[in-house]
Amino acid sequence: MSQAIKTSASAISTAASILAIATACFAPAAVAAPTTAYKVPVTSFGQPDLQGTWNNATLTPFTREAQYGARLTMTPEEAAKIEKANDKANADGLKPTDPKATIKDLPVDCGRGFKGVDCGYNSFWTDPGNMLIRIDGQPRTSIITSPENGQTPPMTPEGQKRAAAVFMRFRGGGKAAYDNPESRSLGERCIT
Numbered sequence: 001m002s003q004a005i006k007t008s009a010s011a012i013s014t015a016a017s018i019l020a021i022a023t024a025c026f027a028p029a030a031v032a033a034p035t036t037a038y039k040v041p042v043t044s045f046g047q048p049d050l051q052g053t054w055n056n057a058t059l060t061p062f063t064r065e066a067q068y069g070a071r072l073t074m075t076p077e078e079a080a081k082i083e084k085a086n087d088k089a090n091a092d093g094l095k096p097t098d099p100k101a102t103i104k105d106l107p108v109d110c111g112r113g114f115k116g117v118d119c120g121y122n123s124f125w126t127d128p129g130n131m132l133i134r135i136d137g138q139p140r141t142s143i144i145t146s147p148e149n150g151q152t153p154p155m156t157p158e159g160q161k162r163a164a165a166v167f168m169r170f171r172g173g174g175k176a177a178y179d180n181p182e183s184r185s186l187g188e189r190c191i192t
Contacts (some may be wrong), residue, residue, distance in 0.1 A: 057129030059086055064142035064150025071141055072150075079132050079139035086130060 041049040043055075059082055068074070098105070132139040144148035155163065181189060 033145045039064045055129075057127045058133050058143075059083065059129055059131060060133040060143055061139050063152060064144065068141040068150070070150075072145060073138040074132070074141055075138070083131060086128070090130070 043049050134140070144150050144152060147153060159176065
């Protein structure tokens with residue numbers, strides 16, 4: 001047997017030994033049954049502790065599209081169509097951007113409400129999620145479920161007055177928009 005074959009056989013034997021030892025060491029830990037039942041953590045006032053990192057990325061729109069009327073859920077076919085279209089949009093959006101492209105080369109409509117120069121570099125900058133919200137296995141037509149039409153109800157006159165007061169406070173009591181950095185968005189101020 002040549003030296004190269006002996007060296008190769010020795011290397012394979014060593015790798016197999018290491019794999020066998022690793023499997024023997026780590027496999028029991030991976031299949032060990034928990035010693036106690038899971039207990040939901042609670043806050044100091046006895047409510048479930050929901051602290052942590054949450055992700056609200058979803059394809060489910062906040063308000064219901066007119067085509068669904070008062071329907072709370074979609075058919076499996078409707079949901080699959082939306083999720084597959086999103087998968088395609090993600091694949092298209094994640095393609096590298098041509099470094100020689102100019103603003104005029106951007107797509108007119110890149111989806112998700114972005115058009116022209118607002119398309120960004122690519123889909124890396126947006127995260128709409130990749131699934132619809134499902135409750136009891138049923139894909140929802142909107143996040144809003146009440147009122148039945150899935151739309152935000154109009155503001156009352158009192159609510160309109162409060163919103164106008166907040167808007168004026170934000171605008172600095174009537175000064176022109178963006179007269180100071182506090183009026184700029186957090187993203188524009190590089191705080192987010």
